[in-house]
Amino acid sequence: MSLGEEKFSENASVMKLYLEVSHKLHEEKTPHQNITVYETEIFGRLMTLDGEPVLTSHHSFIYNEMMAHPILFNHPNPKDIAIIGGGNCGTLKEVLKHYTVKQVVQIESDERVTRVSEKYFPELCEKNNDSRATFLFVDASEHMRKVESESLDVIILDITEPLGQAKYLFREPFYRDCLNALREGGMIISQSGSPLMTMVALKDLSAEMRKADYKEIQTIHFPAATYPSGWWTATMARKGQKFGDFREQMARHKPFHTRYYNADIHKACSAMPQFMQDAF
Amino acid sequence: MSLGEEKFSENASVMKLYLEVSHKLHEEKTPHQNITVYETEIFGRLMTLDGEPVLTSHHSFIYNEMMAHPILFNHPNPKDIAIIGGGNCGTLKEVLKHYTVKQVVQIESDERVTRVSEKYFPELCEKNNDSRATFLFVDASEHMRKVESESLDVIILDITEPLGQAKYLFREPFYRDCLNALREGGMIISQSGSPLMTMVALKDLSAEMRKADYKEIQTIHFPAATYPSGWWTATMARKGQKFGDFREQMARHKPFHTRYYNADIHKACSAMPQFMQDAF
Numbered sequence: 414m415s416l417g418e419e420k421f422s423e424n425a426s427v428m429k430l431y432l433e434v435s436h437k438l439h440e441e442k443t444p445h446q447n448i449t450v451y452e453t454e455i456f457g458r459l460m461t462l463d464g465e466p467v468l469t470s471h472h473s474f475i476y477n478e479m480m481a482h483p484i485l486f487n488h489p490n491p492k493d494i495a496i497i498g499g500g501n502c503g504t505l506k507e508v509l510k511h512y513t514v515k516q517v518v519q520i521e522s523d524e525r526v527t528r529v530s531e532k533y534f535p536e537l538c539e540k541n542n543d544s545r546a547t548f549l550f551v552d553a554s555e556h557m558r559k560v561e562s563e564s565l566d567v568i569i570l571d572i573t574e575p576l577g578q579a580k581y582l583f584r585e586p587f588y589r590d591c592l593n594a595l596r597e598g599g600m601i602i603s604q605s606g607s608p609l610m611t612m613v614a615l616k617d618l619s620a621e622m623r624k625a626d627y628k629e630i631q632t633i634h635f636p637a638a639t640y641p642s643g644w645w646t647a648t649m650a651r652k653g654q655k656f657g658d659f660r661e662q663m664a665r666h667k668p669f670h671t672r673y674y675n676a677d678i679h680k681a682c683s684a685m686p687q688f689m690q691d692a693f
Numbered sequence: 694m695s696l697g698e699e700k701f702s703e704n705a706s707v708m709k710l711y712l713e714v715s716h717k718l719h720e721e722k723t724p725h726q727n728i729t730v731y732e733t734e735i736f737g738r739l740m741t742l743d744g745e746p747v748l749t750s751h752h753s754f755i756y757n758e759m760m761a762h763p764i765l766f767n768h769p770n771p772k773d774i775a776i777i778g779g780g781n782c783g784t785l786k787e788v789l790k791h792y793t794v795k796q797v798v799q800i801e802s803d804e805r806v807t808r809v810s811e812k813y814f815p816e817l818c819e820k821n822n823d824s825r826a827t828f829l830f831v832d833a834s835e836h837m838r839k840v841e842s843e844s845l846d847v848i849i850l851d852i853t854e855p856l857g858q859a860k861y862l863f864r865e866p867f868y869r870d871c872l873n874a875l876r877e878g879g880m881i882i883s884q885s886g887s888p889l890m891t892m893v894a895l896k897d898l899s900a901e902m903r904k905a906d907y908k909e910i911q912t913i914h915f916p917a918a919t920y921p922s923g924w925w926t927a928t929m930a931r932k933g934q935k936f937g938d939f940r941e942q943m944a945r946h947k948p949f950h951t952r953y954y955n956a957d958i959h960k961a962c963s964a965m966p967q968f969m970q971d972a973f
Contacts, residue, residue, distance in 0.1 A: 471889075472889060472922075475966075608916075609751075609752060609916070609918050634916075636888075636889070636914075636916065636922070636923060636924035637923070638889050638922040638923055638924065642752075642916070642918040642923055643916060643917070643918055643922055643923010643924055644916035644918065644923055644924070670967075671967050672966070672967050672968045673966045673967060673968065674966075674967065675965075675966070675967045675970070677964035677965060678964050678965075678966055678967070680961070680964065681960070681961035681962070681964030682961070684957035684958050684960065684961030685955075685957060685958075686755075686952070686953045686954075686955070686958055687950075687951050687952050687953060687954065687955045687958070688952045688953065690955070
């Protein structure tokens with residue numbers, strides 16, 4: 414490969430990540446956002462939405478696995494799943510590895526994210542034709558208001574930062590709609606940012622979930638090389654019950670492969686660093 | 694603060710981290726390297742050695758704590774400690790928090806790193822006058838050849854990347870000198886790079902430690918916002934005995950404050966991601 418002809422940069426409060434890219438593969442402006450795909454020098458392909466990196470071929474496996482497996486192995490029998498956002502389908506692919514899962518509805522506002530991913534990230538989309546998967550390209554906040562009560566076991570919020578319209582997806586009213594859609598013991602998980610960059614937003618998110626009457630809330634953390642600070646969190650909450658149903662034996666002997674997640678990581682990812690314990 | 698007047702960039706195999714800096718505070722060329730200190734926009738001060746970032750005021754606490762506390766709480770009674778490298782004194786400060794520790798010898802080749810740190814990172818150097826601390830500004834490989842046999846409990850290799858002369862500090866002969874200096878049950882820890890960027894070097898390091906006849910070897914991992922990929926490892930090994938002496942109650946009720954480390958993190962940091970298990 415030649416040396417980078419151009420660079421991709423993301424500015425997160427003046428911390429910048431530059432990836433040398435060899436060329437731009439795709440660029441389009443949809444009604445929702447700008448979608449760009451680059452070929453990078455060493456991280457495979459990179460997708461950005463409005464200039465924010467959302468995934469690289471080489472590193473997205475950690476994020477995708479951690480959005481799917483901890484919550485699914487924490488639930489005793491996850492059958493009906495909703496993924497909100499997640500248009501690149503990497504999380505969906507992980508969810509569909511669970512044979513308990515009977516149905517996954519993915520609610521992504523921008524169909525083009527999925528279509529572009531099918532073309533440039535086929536490895537993430539290889540399960541998109543699974544008969545258990547349904548794709549809805551609609552507004553998630555409206556959709557969740559209308560979902561049948563107590564019809565879901567797990568809701569995964571694989572969404573972008575709480576800016577603009579997306580802000581609503583980090584607030585109590587939306588979490589209440591999700592709570593209503595969950596069965597007793599059902600669980601929700603949302604990406605919740607970097608502990609080093611946006612600790613305030615992380616605390617806000619937990620507080621909003623708490624206001625929405627979830628029984629117990631827990632934050633997990635994991636590496637995220639393409640996101641600001643390289644370290645990310647997701648926050649889980651459960652309806653009506655405390656956590657404590659980790660199916661450890663299933664996780665240890667799961668009939669599918671993962672690259673980051675395993676039963677040891679499951680137990681480790683909720684160990685809270687001292688400054689996070691102190692902040693909560 | 695004004696917008697960055699200049700930028701600091703580190704090129705790690707074409708992954709670059711850019712920090713907006715407001716100004717350069719210090720720059721000097723020593724017989725060993727170029728030392729530069731910048732004021733950054735949001736990460737406090739940044740020190741680079743030959744252009745590689747070694748610490749920022751805001752984030753170095755994670756690295757420093759993880760180089761000190763897991764190994765010290767894994768050892769039943771760590772009294773005599775050597776730190777190799779560690780010129781910015783952040784790890785030293787953490788080591789001196791342990792009241793079991795009677796003596797710490799820090800062997801740093803470049804005295805200027807320590808003097809510059811005393812000036813620009815006084816918070817890391819506030820224990821430098823502790824009567825238990827001795828500073829030697831000599832070559833570590835030569836020094837360790839002459840250290841009295843069985844005189845140390847813990848050796849901490851807080852060193853830069855295995856490039857140039859530093860390469861020797863990642864090889865079997867040096868690890869054998871360290872083994873000789875350790876008492877039975879004594880332990881060594883070395884920073885061992887990013888699992889996402891330099892997995893081969895991490896495997897090499899473990900293999901070299903194994904060749905040097907340590908009884909058990911274990912890698913731990915933690916976030917590292919200023920290093921390439923934002924995720925870092927350290928590898929520990931023990932002389933003559935297996936691990937298993939974690940003083941958990943002491944760690945839970947330690948009489949000093951930490952910001953990242955705690956007993957839960959201690960247990961979590963050795964959980965190996967699946968791709969690392971598969972690689973070893």
